[in-house]
Amino acid sequence: MFDSAFREQLDQLLAWRRDVRQFDTRPLPDGLLDTLLETACHGPSVGNAQPWRFVRIVSPTLRQRLADTVDAQKRAAGERYSGGRKALYDGLKLHGLREAPEIVAVFCDEQGEAGHGLGRATMPETVCWSVVTAIHTLWLAARAQDIGLGWVSIIDPAGMNAQLDVPGDWRFIALLCLGYPERESETPELVRHGWQDRLPFEITRLER
Numbered sequence: 001m002f003d004s005a006f007r008e009q010l011d012q013l014l015a016w017r018r019d020v021r022q023f024d025t026r027p028l029p030d031g032l033l034d035t036l037l038e039t040a041c042h043g044p045s046v047g048n049a050q051p052w053r054f055v056r057i058v059s060p061t062l063r064q065r066l067a068d069t070v071d072a073q074k075r076a077a078g079e080r081y082s083g084g085r086k087a088l089y090d091g092l093k094l095h096g097l098r099e100a101p102e103i104v105a106v107f108c109d110e111q112g113e114a115g116h117g118l119g120r121a122t123m124p125e126t127v128c129w130s131v132v133t134a135i136h137t138l139w140l141a142a143r144a145q146d147i148g149l150g151w152v153s154i155i156d157p158a159g160m161n162a163q164l165d166v167p168g169d170w171r172f173i174a175l176l177c178l179g180y181p182e183r184e185s186e187t188p189e190l191v192r193h194g195w196q197d198r199l200p201f202e203i204t205r206l207e208r
Contacts, residue, residue, distance in 0.1 A: 014140070018186070019149070020149060022097050023096040023148065025179070028178070032147070033056070033102050040052070040054075042137060043135075044132075046118070046130050047118030049130060050130075051054070051109045051112055051131055052107075053131070054133045056102070057103040062164075063098070066151060067095065067097035067098050074094055074108040077154060088195060090193075095154070096150050097175075101178070101180075102178040103171070103196075106175075106176060108131040109170060110127055125154060128171060131173045135173070135176070147180060148178070149177065151176055
């Protein structure tokens with residue numbers, strides 16, 4: 001079904017999937033975000049539960065509040081570092097909440113009836129892992145459209161439901177920035193800035 005040219009392009013897509021922090025402010029074409037989110041829903045999910053819930057944030061006031069919150073949490077997290085590592089940390093840009101044209105929060109509906117609990121009786125956390133696979137599917141689909149995605153992880157999940165006015169039993173998973181990158185690079189930003197190099201691939205072999 002898939003030829004060698006496609007497999008080579010897939011390898012390129014995976015190599016160019018980067019966690020983007022620096023965004024161009026120009027808007028995405030009309031309807032593209034909806035198309036990307038529909039593609040994300042093709043991600044695998046335990047028991048076919050499809051527990052992902054996407055919330056598009058269009059309020060400038062809410063966007064500013066989130067950006068200010070993340071900035072404060074970055075400063076607090078930086079207190080664990082010192083010396084050169086602290087200086088390097090302070091220089092990192094960890095989000096594009098002010099510049100990215102689209103902000104999407106992603107939640108997991110752990111109580112949804114879809115899937116009827118199949119596949120998660122012993123590992124209930126797989127329902128949230130399913131949401132992560134949808135995010136990764138979104139990441140690749142966006143990159144294929146020359147769109148960058150940045151996952152803002154330095155945010156306290158407590159209070160996000162109330163702040164975004166979503167059901168209280170949804171579990172917050174991710175805050176995502178989407179837009180055109182200011183620059184293209186197949187090298188991870190943290191590698192470029194000297195924070196952490198790529199680690200060598202390793203696999204454990206069990207032979208008995």
